[in-house]
Amino acid sequence: MDQDWEDALHNACFPVALADVYVGDSTQRAIRYRAIVPRGGGEPFAIVTDRYRLVSNEDVIDLGHEAFERLFGPYRHARMEVFNVVMARSRGSFFADFTVPELDCSISIPSNGGSAEQKDDPTGHTFFLRVVNSYNRTQAVRLEVGVCRWICRNGMIFGKQSIRLRDSHHKSKRQLMDQIARHAEFLSTVELRDSISAAYGLSLAQDMTVLEGVWQILRLAIPPMDPKSRTAGLWRNRCHALRAVSGEYQKQFGKTVFSVLQAASQWAREQAQTSPIQRHSYERRCGEMLESLMTSRQWPGRKEEAKEQIERIHSWANTAPP
Numbered sequence: 228m229d230q231d232w233e234d235a236l237h238n239a240c241f242p243v244a245l246a247d248v249y250v251g252d253s254t255q256r257a258i259r260y261r262a263i264v265p266r267g268g269g270e271p272f273a274i275v276t277d278r279y280r281l282v283s284n285e286d287v288i289d290l291g292h293e294a295f296e297r298l299f300g301p302y303r304h305a306r307m308e309v310f311n312v313v314m315a316r317s318r319g320s321f322f323a324d325f326t327v328p329e330l331d332c333s334i335s336i337p338s339n340g341g342s343a344e345q346k347d348d349p350t351g352h353t354f355f356l357r358v359v360n361s362y363n364r365t366q367a368v369r370l371e372v373g374v375c376r377w378i379c380r381n382g383m384i385f386g387k388q389s390i391r392l393r394d395s396h397h398k399s400k401r402q403l404m405d406q407i408a409r410h411a412e413f414l415s416t417v418e419l420r421d422s423i424s425a426a427y428g429l430s431l432a433q434d435m436t437v438l439e440g441v442w443q444i445l446r447l448a449i450p451p452m453d454p455k456s457r458t459a460g461l462w463r464n465r466c467h468a469l470r471a472v473s474g475e476y477q478k479q480f481g482k483t484v485f486s487v488l489q490a491a492s493q494w495a496r497e498q499a500q501t502s503p504i505q506r507h508s509y510e511r512r513c514g515e516m517l518e519s520l521m522t523s524r525q526w527p528g529r530k531e532e533a534k535e536q537i538e539r540i541h542s543w544a545n546t547a548p549p
Contacts, residue, residue: 232357235312239321242266243362246275263362265318272319272362279396282368284321284360286400291325291358291507293404294370297411298356310355311380313503319363320503326355326374329451330416331377335424337480352375352423354416357384357507365504365545367395368403372414373514374423381492383514384507403451425484426520434531439537441494444516445509449539454546466543469494483540484520488513493516 233244245261246283263281296304311324334352352374359369371393375382392410431440442449449466453459472494492493494508520526528534 231323232309232312235314236288236309239312239314239318239323240283240288241318243272243283245275245279245280245281246271250345260519273364275364275396282394282396282398282400282403282423287358287360287368287370288323290368290392290400290403290407291323291356291365291370294407295325295356297407297442298372298414299327299330299354299416299488300413303329307356310353311382313501314505315363316501317363320359320361320366322357322359322366322369322503322507324355324357324375330354332420333421334427336485337483352420353377354414354419355382357382357519358437358501359507360376361503364396366507367393369393369513370407373494373510374419376489379489379493379496379497380490382387382510383488383492383517384511385514385518386511402443420523423517425524426517427483427488429484429520429524429526430486431482431484431526432529435482435526436473437482437490437531438485438540439476439533440484440516440526441473441491442536442540443467443489443527443533444491445495446512447536448541449536452539452542459546460548462543463546463548464499464545467541468498469540471545479504484517484526488517 242265244262244266246264248257248260248262249255250257259277261277261279263273263275264271292304292307293549296305298301306327307325308327309323309325312321313440314321331351331353354372354374357369357373359366361370371384373382373384392403392406399408431437450456450458450462473490476490480486492510492513495506495513499505499509
């Protein structure tokens with residue numbers, strides 16, 4: 228385990244507690260409400276009702292160990308290695324990704340130059356388990372399966388292929404552990420690998436660019452260009468990065484599903500590094516599209532607003548910094 232990731236995971240496991248809330252007169256304690264607070268002191272993360280069950284980040288990691296063994300095979304949980312931790316600046320939400328060397332695999336990708344011929348990716352991929360939690364009520368407890376390409380750590384989170392454990396802090400750790408025991412089933416990563424390889428090699432429609440495909444996956448709503456708006460700098464940088472990464476993958480690997488998925492997930496990783504909510508959401512959209520393509524074997528039809536939205540991306544990307 229890389230020491231930096233180990234330290235990041237340790238920092239995410241700071242102690243929290245439920246504290247009484249007082250209203251009006253400082254001696255009047257709220258009956259149905261509590262505050263989620265860091266034990267060492269500080270501002271509360273959220274006010275919750277008496278239906279809320281506190282599940283700590285450390286608890287979610289314990290749940291991950293149980294799920295990992297059931298999903299990927301016996302005894303593997305003891306060798307789980309963390310390779311990614313993202314915690315919000317407020318420390319209110321976080322996720323961590325775990326894998327083992329046995330889950331590394333070679334998935335065929337399109338040849339350089341966009342040839343229809345495919346080759347094994349020398350950098351390889353790995354399957355992983357993501358654990359998600361929050362204290363500020365922005366994220367439910369989640370355990371989900373994903374796949375990433377090692378060279379760039381571009382992640383995609385599955386939907387149907389996942390354990391599909393999601394709880395809005397209404398169950399205790401014991402109840403969640405029981406749920407894992409009932410519903411977590413072994414995943415055939417060999418079958419997944421072959422299906423992903425077939426999907427990677429699919430081509431986009433002849434008149435569609437990688438940029439349009441990325442926009443379609445991420446489901447971005449690009450606003451009209453207004454250099455004077457408060458978010459002008461944000462959108463200029465976002466659209467410039469979106470166009471650049473899309474163009475680079477199209478140049479190297481052609482107008483293929485691989486190019487679109489990798490460009491979209493790389494943009495998500497780079498643009499939402501410290502936002503667990505945004506990054507997880509974008510990476511989940513990538514995984515859902517991959518799952519859909521593994522079944523349909525063709526890219527979905529063009530959206531009506533695609534032309535206007537792509538033009539807006541180019542307009543923002545062409546705007547010079549002030």
